[in-house]
Amino acid sequence: MTNDTLNAIAALVPHGSRVLDLGCGDGVLLAHLQQHKACTGYGVELDDTNVHACVQRGVNVLQLNLDLGLSVFADQSFDVVLQIDTLQHLRNAETMLRETARVGKTGIVAFPNFAHWPNRLSILQGRMPVTKRLPYQWYDTPNIRVGTFKDFEVLAEKNGLHVTDSFGLQNGQRVDTWPNLMAGTAVFKFNA
Amino acid sequence: MTVHAKPMIATPQAMHFVEPLALQSGAHVRDYSLAYETYGTLNADRSNAVLVCHALNASHHVAGVYEGQDKSEGWWDNMIGPGKPVDTDHFFVIGVNNLGSCFGSTGPMHTHPDTGRVYGTDFPVVTVEDWVNAQALLLDRLGITQLAAVLGGSLGGMQALSWTLQYPDRVRHAVVVASAPNLTAENIAFNEVARRAIVTDPDFHGGHFYQHGVVPQRGLRIARMVGHITYLSDDVMNEKFGRELRDTVVGSATGYKYSTQDVEFQIESYLRYQGDKFSEYFDANTYLLITRALDYFDPARTYGGDLSAAFARTAAKFLLVSFTTDWRFSPARSREMVQALLDNQRDVSYAEIDAPHGHDAFLLDDARYMNVVRSYFARIHNELVAGVAA
Numbered sequence: 138m139t140n141d142t143l144n145a146i147a148a149l150v151p152h153g154s155r156v157l158d159l160g161c162g163d164g165v166l167l168a169h170l171q172q173h174k175a176c177t178g179y180g181v182e183l184d185d186t187n188v189h190a191c192v193q194r195g196v197n198v199l200q201l202n203l204d205l206g207l208s209v210f211a212d213q214s215f216d217v218v219l220q221i222d223t224l225q226h227l228r229n230a231e232t233m234l235r236e237t238a239r240v241g242k243t244g245i246v247a248f249p250n251f252a253h254w255p256n257r258l259s260i261l262q263g264r265m266p267v268t269k270r271l272p273y274q275w276y277d278t279p280n281i282r283v284g285t286f287k288d289f290e291v292l293a294e295k296n297g298l299h300v301t302d303s304f305g306l307q308n309g310q311r312v313d314t315w316p317n318l319m320a321g322t323a324v325f326k327f328n329a
Numbered sequence: 330m331t332v333h334a335k336p337m338i339a340t341p342q343a344m345h346f347v348e349p350l351a352l353q354s355g356a357h358v359r360d361y362s363l364a365y366e367t368y369g370t371l372n373a374d375r376s377n378a379v380l381v382c383h384a385l386n387a388s389h390h391v392a393g394v395y396e397g398q399d400k401s402e403g404w405w406d407n408m409i410g411p412g413k414p415v416d417t418d419h420f421f422v423i424g425v426n427n428l429g430s431c432f433g434s435t436g437p438m439h440t441h442p443d444t445g446r447v448y449g450t451d452f453p454v455v456t457v458e459d460w461v462n463a464q465a466l467l468l469d470r471l472g473i474t475q476l477a478a479v480l481g482g483s484l485g486g487m488q489a490l491s492w493t494l495q496y497p498d499r500v501r502h503a504v505v506v507a508s509a510p511n512l513t514a515e516n517i518a519f520n521e522v523a524r525r526a527i528v529t530d531p532d533f534h535g536g537h538f539y540q541h542g543v544v545p546q547r548g549l550r551i552a553r554m555v556g557h558i559t560y561l562s563d564d565v566m567n568e569k570f571g572r573e574l575r576d577t578v579v580g581s582a583t584g585y586k587y588s589t590q591d592v593e594f595q596i597e598s599y600l601r602y603q604g605d606k607f608s609e610y611f612d613a614n615t616y617l618l619i620t621r622a623l624d625y626f627d628p629a630r631t632y633g634g635d636l637s638a639a640f641a642r643t644a645a646k647f648l649l650v651s652f653t654t655d656w657r658f659s660p661a662r663s664r665e666m667v668q669a670l671l672d673n674q675r676d677v678s679y680a681e682i683d684a685p686h687g688h689d690a691f692l693l694d695d696a697r698y699m700n701v702v703r704s705y706f707a708r709i710h711n712e713l714v715a716g717v718a719a
Contacts, residue, residue, distance in 0.1 A: 155674070179671070185697045188680055192648075192704040199667060200681040209668040 138162070138221070141309015142247075142322070143169055146221060149245050149302065149326050150174060154216035157181070157241060159203055159233070160223030164191035171196070178215060204228050207236040215241040224248045225280040235296055238329035244298070250305065250316070250323040252285035257318075270321040286317035289325055302326040337410050337417065339366050339393030339403060341433060344467055350428075356453035360442040363467050364426040364433025365389045368409065369417035371473070377713055378473045379420045379706075380464060381405065382481035382488035385556070385619050386611065388432035391424035392417070407694050414703035419710045420477060425467055427460045429618040437614035438539060450536025450614060457484070457626040461491045465499070475499050477709050479645075482506035482691035483658060484619070487626045490666070494628050497644040502709055504702065506650045507691035509662035510636050510669070511627035516657060519559055520620035523552035527613045536614050545613045550604030552616055557603050562654035562687035570596040636665060637672035646676035648705045650698060652690040653683045678705070 138146075143166055150156060153175045158167050161180025164187070170176035179197040182188050191198035201209070204227060218241030224230050225248050237244040249270050250256075259266035265275040273280065284292075286305065293300050305312030305320020312320040342365055349359035366389050371378060381391045383404070392409040395401045409415040409422055426434040429452055437452035444451075468476070479500050481489040486508025493503045512520070527533060530548030534541050558566075573595040577584035585593065592598050632638040647670055651663035660681050670677040680701045684690040690698070 177674075179677070185683075189697065189700050189704060192678055192680075192701050192708070195708055197676055197678050199677070199679045201664075201679070209664060209671060211672060214671070 138165060139309050142306060145306055145309060145311060146219070146245065146247060146324070147174065149324075150176060150217050150219075152176075154178075155214075156217045156219060157210065157215040158219040158221070159207075159237070160220060160226065161187070161191065161196070161198065162222075163187050164194045164196035164198060166219065166221060167191075167196045168194045203233060206232070207240055210240045212239055213242055217241055217243045217245060220244070220246045220248075222247060222249070225282045225284070227282065230282045231292065231296070234292065234298070238296070238298055238327070241329075243301075243326060243328055245324070245326050246289070247306070247322055247324045248284065248289070249280065250286045250320055251283045252287065252317045253307075253321045254318050255321075268321070286320070286323040289323055293325065293327055298327040298329065300325055300327045336399075336402070337368060337393035338396050339368065339390060340396075341366055341389065343433065344470055346463075346466060350459070350463055350466070352453055352459045353456045354454050358428060358435065358453060358455075361428060361435035361463075362433075363389075363428070363435075363463060365467060366391065366393075366403075366424045367471075368392055368422045368424075369420050371421040371471075372713075375473055376475065376477060377420050377710075378468070378471075378476050379415060379422045380468070380476050380479045380492070381409065381415075381422060381424045382460075382464070382479065382485035382492075383424065383427065384481070384483040384485045385616075385623070386607070387485075388430065389424040389426040389434075390432070391422065405692065407692075408699070408702065414699050415480065415706050416703075416710070419713075420706070423468070423471070423473075425464050427455070427619075428463050429455045429615060429622075431610075431612035431615040436612065437536070437618065438612055447537070447539045448614075449539060450617075452614060452618065454621055454625075455618060456622050457487050457491050458495060460622070461488055461495050464488070464492075465496055468499075475501065477713060478502040478504055478706070480504040480506075481508070483508055483688065484623055484626075486658075487623070491626070491628065493643045493645040493647075494639065497642050500645045501712075502648070502705075503645045504648045504650075504705065505663075505666065506702075507652055507655055507658045507663075507688055508649075508666075509658045510629060510666050512623055513662075517624050519555060519657075520624055522555050524617055524620055526551035526555070527616060530613075533613060536617075538613065544608070546608040549608035549611060549613055549616065550601070553604045553607035553611075554600040557600060559657045560688040562656070562685060564654060565685050565687060565689075566596065568685075570594070570599060636669040640666075640669040640673050640675070643670070643673065643675055647678070648702070649677065649679045650691075650701065651679075651681050652686070652688070652698075653681060654685055655688045655690060657688040 156178035158180040188200045218237045256266040303325045305316030306322035307320045343362045349357040387404040390403045392403040392406045437448045441448045479489040479492045486505040527548035530545035532543040533545040629636040629639045651660040
């Protein structure tokens with residue numbers, strides 16, 4: 138996560154929030170929220186190396202498989218549930234979205250926007266995109282759910298989520314004009 | 330990290346308590362001793378103490394070796410020592426042998442001060458809570474009011490957990506490894522098989538075998554064999570032993586002896602060896618007592634089974650670790666504790682280590698496991714240095 142991206146996401150989290158970060162990676166965002174915004178909470182992560190990195194950082198981390206659900210978390214037990222670059226790795230992406238809304242008062246989701254113009258260009262040329270944002274070949278990508286900014290709007294509506302803010306992120310900068318075309322990352326903030 | 334060429338020398342000590350200790354059962358023990366060892370140095374404000382609680386077959390000899398005995402490493406020597414995950418260059422580590430054990434603290438093989446006879450089965454039933462109370466008294470005498478951390482695996486993890494419930498203001502961190510908030514029916518069942526093996530051994534003599542100059546070794550062997558099976562995983566047993574035979578009989582097409590009594594498979598040989606070894610040093614009454622303590626432990630019991638309600642008392646920060654192939658204290662049991670801590674908004678980290686070794690993994694050197702514990706204790710040390718403890 139670049140500093141710009143981290144700051145853009147952190148800006149969406151209110152001061153003092155109780156935060157659950159699903160797929161928290163090495164815990165850098167949670168550590169930032171703890172230090173700069175007086176947040177508390179937990180990260181969930183599956184990867185051993187990342188779990189260790191979180192412990193080193195002093196971030197509460199729970200080694201759980203998100204595809205097995207969020208049953209250990211009580212309803213509405215967090216102010217903010219983050220899914221930053223997590224959704225695209227989940228088999229049950231829709232279930233996890235609903236679970237996010239159950240567990241958190243607010244959800245913040247960010248994922249690679251497949252409709253970003255360089256990706257469209259690549260598809261037009263007949264090839265799956267391989268970019269800085271989507272650096273994998275089609276046959277070995279961990280991104281098993283590829284979707285677009287617009288796709289998420291549809292999914293959010295289908296699940297009755299109230300999107301309170303949405304924008305694109307490109308080079309760490311907020312993109313409000315044509316985000317589905319102009320941004321490599323889609324960001325949504327919603328309430329259940 | 331400092332490289333230490335010489336092994337740390339451990340010195341067993343004993344502390345005597347005259348005052349009776351009130352046990353959960355209503356009984357008392359008086360004039361008892363606790364065997365213990367310490368490693369590292371207690372700092373000036375006495376804030377760097379770490380208590381290590383032991384499981385069924387272990388003792389106060391947690392780390393280091395005894396002077397002049399090269400192969401006498403403590404049972405958790407890979408975890409605790411200078412430069413190790415629980416670094417005795419930073420922490421003052423205490424190992425205590427529990428009451429009723431057979432490694433130095435007062436137990437069933439000692440003399441009952443009221444009768445002048447050996448306790449035997451008259452040694453009162455002790456619980457995890459009783460052990461923790463006794464450990465707390467020892468810490469009082471050592472002048473330690475608050476632990477930087479309490480650490481334990483399996484039954485030791487239950488004691489660590491119990492510390493956070495019985496003495497919430499005396500524990501800053503609890504590290505609970507391969508443990509559970511209580512035993513399942515299956516687990517109690519295994520304990521019962523072990524106990525029946527012991528008490529039905531004709532050499533048991535109702536627990537007063539000491540006077541008869543015998544030891545119920547047959548029962549102890551079987552108890553240990555059953556236990557050992559449950560500490561391993563199917564995979565690791567297959568990998569280690571498979572269907573290998575100890576000796577292949579020449580002239581037999583299958584290699585079998587076609588006997589029902591002989592040791593033929595390697596796994597049989599291994600279990601018998603483990604059983605024999607164990608029966609030579611472990612006390613039968615201690616085995617009964619410790620398995621019972623395991624059975625009884627259930628902090629949620631007085632809260633109608635509501636673990637979250639029970640954990641409301643906790644104030645410590647937690648690190649929980651489980652191992653994927655541990656079916657005796659499965660990850661699901663650790664997740665129950667995680668959930669109860671989440672319900673109380675406690676600080677908790679949880680590592681679920683994908684290790685093949687079953688329950689035994691908590692004593693082995695898995696790099697991921699060791700690293701997580703090392704980093705967690707490094708954090709505790711950083712807090713100490715930063716003065717958070719004070």
